[in-house]
Amino acid sequence: QVQLQESGPGLVKPSGTLSLTCAVSGGSISSSNWWSWIRQPPGKGLEWIGEIYHSGSTNYNPSLKSRVTISVDKSKNQFSLKLSSVTAADTAVYYCARSTVTTYRGMYYFDYWGQGTLVTVSS
Amino acid sequence: EIVLTQSPGTLSLSPGERATLSCRASQSVSSSYLAWYQQKPGQAPRLLIYGASSRATGIPDRFSGSGSGTDFTLTISRLEPEDFAVYYCQQYGSSPQWTFGQGTKVEIK
Numbered sequence: 319q320v321q322l323q324e325s326g327p328g329l330v331k332p333s334g335t336l337s338l339t340c341a342v343s344g345g346s347i348s349s350s351n352w353w354s355w356i357r358q359p360p361g362k363g364l365e366w367i368g369e370i371y372h373s374g375s376t377n378y379n380p381s382l383k384s385r386v387t388i389s390v391d392k393s394k395n396q397f398s399l400k401l402s403s404v405t406a407a408d409t410a411v412y413y414c415a416r417s418t419v420t421t422y423r424g425m426y427y428f429d430y431w432g433q434g435t436l437v438t439v440s441s
Numbered sequence: 442e443i444v445l446t447q448s449p450g451t452l453s454l455s456p457g458e459r460a461t462l463s464c465r466a467s468q469s470v471s472s473s474y475l476a477w478y479q480q481k482p483g484q485a486p487r488l489l490i491y492g493a494s495s496r497a498t499g500i501p502d503r504f505s506g507s508g509s510g511t512d513f514t515l516t517i518s519r520l521e522p523e524d525f526a527v528y529y530c531q532q533y534g535s536s537p538q539w540t541f542g543q544g545t546k547v548e549i550k
Contacts, residue, residue: 364543413486433485
């Protein structure tokens, strides 16, 4: 059973950089899956931030692309998120998740999620 | 960017009733790229349906998905107490690769 666990500071100052790590257990980050960060502001919906493959290839949401960096550390079986120049609007629960593509019909979905970690942007 | 619009925003029903949730895309979406999730307070979303109509592992058969093109539906045939939650549709596309609907809350009437 794959498990994902987010970690990082729960409080970040405005204009600072938010940094989170997602540790993967029960499976390899070098599998044929992409690994994503998704966030959810309090009381609101889900926003996809970006994803990474174990090769280091990335895709980012254009709305955040200028501020986001996602990296992977295969030796530690984890991947990380950095979001720069944060404001109060970046306050959210941040989830890491694994996406899967089936060989049959090429179906795409997120099958494993971390529990989420709340990051508050405040001075 | 493909925008997913879910309706209604809130559905007030009683246990045992049928729930019908809609997800409409701003342009055609391959059914292979459409999934549904359930989220309860304080929890991460849980995959219910993928490929528009395939139930994920362990999901009861009272949950079903249908649709194609721009119109997709999640149906809960008989609501159980544990089904009251928020439901999101999601699609895979290009730039951004993943988008979600704004959610439908199913609440106890």
